[in-house]
Amino acid sequence: MENLDLYAKIEPMIGFYEAYENLYRHYLKLLQGYDVQSILDVGCGNGKLLQKLSEKYRATGIDISAKMVAIACEKGLDARHCRLEEVRETFDAIVAVADVLNYMEAETLQPFLEQVFSRLNPGGIFLADINTWHGFAEVAAGSMNVDEEECFLAIDAEFEEDVLQTDIVYFEQKGSCYTRESATIMQYYHSVDEVAARSPMKLIGMQDVSLFSMEESDKTILIFQKA
Numbered sequence: 001m002e003n004l005d006l007y008a009k010i011e012p013m014i015g016f017y018e019a020y021e022n023l024y025r026h027y028l029k030l031l032q033g034y035d036v037q038s039i040l041d042v043g044c045g046n047g048k049l050l051q052k053l054s055e056k057y058r059a060t061g062i063d064i065s066a067k068m069v070a071i072a073c074e075k076g077l078d079a080r081h082c083r084l085e086e087v088r089e090t091f092d093a094i095v096a097v098a099d100v101l102n103y104m105e106a107e108t109l110q111p112f113l114e115q116v117f118s119r120l121n122p123g124g125i126f127l128a129d130i131n132t133w134h135g136f137a138e139v140a141a142g143s144m145n146v147d148e149e150e151c152f153l154a155i156d157a158e159f160e161e162d163v164l165q166t167d168i169v170y171f172e173q174k175g176s177c178y179t180r181e182s183a184t185i186m187q188y189y190h191s192v193d194e195v196a197a198r199s200p201m202k203l204i205g206m207q208d209v210s211l212f213s214m215e216e217s218d219k220t221i222l223i224f225q226k227a
Ligand SMILES: C[S@@+](CC[C@H](N)C(=O)[O-])C[C@H]1O[C@@H](n2cnc3c(N)ncnc32)[C@H](O)[C@@H]1O
Pocket: 004, 020, 042, 043, 044, 045, 046, 047, 048, 049, 062, 063, 064, 065, 068, 083, 084, 096, 097, 098, 099, 100, 103
């Protein structure tokens, strides 16, 4: 997944870590309300949350970006470069944190949620966040340039007809030359009702969170349970 690998490379430059720490606090608090021994972090990224989960639970992470998984493994975490359908174990809880569901088109949501269902123990919970419409239209859309000593990053994101297209261009100095890498990442708006309708698990709760916006919530954490 080359596009997501470029995202992995530029993530430290875009200043999301503080907001994500806030998001993780919401997840860790919500998880305390359930009987969880084992947990799977789908789309674990660089393993920042997986590390916290590993302190309390038997925690495994998976991600489709090899680069992200390499960063998580360097921290000594159980992170694997694979898709959910390749995971054989079942878990008391599964989480998909920070936009993972928004990377999926509407048609792939249902098969994904069915895979989550089949890897949950009875009574197990699935927690995942989705960007609100405000989060896409007012927070994620826009441009950002980051100019550092040996690299330059330009991000341009447009939100149209419920799709966020993010174009990334990254230059890195190598001796007297610059290398150029580019990628486009697509994200898809899903309403709470749309996700709930495609899930074989029951939506038992939700929590609005504001990570980047003062006015309105930019994400909603959904809590599903397998009966
Ligand atoms: C914005 S990052 C968030 C990473 C991490 N959860 C965090 O909180 O930092 C989204 C991650 O989801 C991963 N991803 C996207 N679709 C996925 C899928 N279908 N299965 C597993 N990982 C996925 C991407 O590679 C990326 O690492």
